[in-house]
Amino acid sequence: MRKLIRSRSKKRGLPPGTPVYIGEKKTEPARIAVMDYDGDQFLEKQLEKVEDCFPFKDKPSVTWINIDGIHDEKLVRTLGARFGLHPLVEEDILNTDQRPKMEDYADYIYLVLKMLQWNGENGEIIIEQVSLIIGSNFVVSFQEREGDVFDTIRDRIRTGKGRIRKMGADYLAYSLVDAVVDGYFVVLERLGDQIETLESELVSNPRPQTLHEIHRLKRESLFIRKSIWPLREVIHGLGRAESSLISDATNLYLRDVYDHAVQVIDTMEAFRDMLAGMLDTYLSSLSNRMNEVMKVLTIIATIFIPLTFIAGIYGMNFKNMPELDWQWGYWAVLVVMAALAVGMVLYFRNKKWL
Numbered sequence: 001m002r003k004l005i006r007s008r009s010k011k012r013g014l015p016p017g018t019p020v021y022i023g024e025k026k027t028e029p030a031r032i033a034v035m036d037y038d039g040d041q042f043l044e045k046q047l048e049k050v051e052d053c054f055p056f057k058d059k060p061s062v063t064w065i066n067i068d069g070i071h072d073e074k075l076v077r078t079l080g081a082r083f084g085l086h087p088l089v090e091e092d093i094l095n096t097d098q099r100p101k102m103e104d105y106a107d108y109i110y111l112v113l114k115m116l117q118w119n120g121e122n123g124e125i126i127i128e129q130v131s132l133i134i135g136s137n138f139v140v141s142f143q144e145r146e147g148d149v150f151d152t153i154r155d156r157i158r159t160g161k162g163r164i165r166k167m168g169a170d171y172l173a174y175s176l177v178d179a180v181v182d183g184y185f186v187v188l189e190r191l192g193d194q195i196e197t198l199e200s201e202l203v204s205n206p207r208p209q210t211l212h213e214i215h216r217l218k219r220e221s222l223f224i225r226k227s228i229w230p231l232r233e234v235i236h237g238l239g240r241a242e243s244s245l246i247s248d249a250t251n252l253y254l255r256d257v258y259d260h261a262v263q264v265i266d267t268m269e270a271f272r273d274m275l276a277g278m279l280d281t282y283l284s285s286l287s288n289r290m291n292e293v294m295k296v297l298t299i300i301a302t303i304f305i306p307l308t309f310i311a312g313i314y315g316m317n318f319k320n321m322p323e324l325d326w327q328w329g330y331w332a333v334l335v336v337m338a339a340l341a342v343g344m345v346l347y348f349r350n351k352k353w354l
Contacts, residue, residue: 032066036056042157057083057135077090086105100234101230109132109246111177114127116224118187125220139169153179174253174254229268302344306340
């Protein structure tokens, strides 16, 4: 449940706008990276302290400030004070249990996204909250840890490929959102492979472990749905926002990423329906297997009922039973019992019960 609900006990009793980090406890220092560019020049550097970001706020070029590690509350407050962030925004940045959303503060736009990555070692999905501050000439991104899906964006900025070096900060923000959405497709592909494998196992040889795997995938799908379902309205709101920070040219690209988000949601809903159907199939398989076992036991019992009846009759200790003194009585009874058993087996096979 930690994936779905994170503890907020640290914030109990505090006034609104108090920045308190509620994510995983960390001790390593935050990592600050800056990429500053325009159509002709490009600068990339790692910064030692947050104050080194301040000169980039008023530069005419486009600046992307990426911060890995929001557990440093002082860093967030210092940066927020310089860039004019509202205290509620600072609080939301540190609150890693936020629902994806978009808020327009006139001078900047605040976005909350959920970035999903696939852990190939254990097959689990890693969730990370990404907060974006979109200004007129800058984008500030806050991440919980190092490692993201933005490497392709960085490569395009370094090499000058595509439109990104010729466009403004709004296009950079679109590119980051698009990279997050594309990362969903990677996760869904891996999840789809697991569902397909599990479906084949369910049809051929369902085991108790299969049920555990179905429940695990259902929890993962619920977790993914919680992360991506609000994204559609976030992107729609960003494209419809009457803000001077979003140009008409970028709106066209936002419509495209909105279509991708809808496709992701539709795929996720299809997976959830498949998993629900697989659970029903598993229960039906168990019921059918139990029915097959009961059918075999019933047939065996049915075959032995008349044999037991005959053996019971001749097991009585009455003196006036003529068959007891017959020389061939024992063998005759065995032949009759064998004939009855063979006859019943042939009858069951003719009825296709065997």
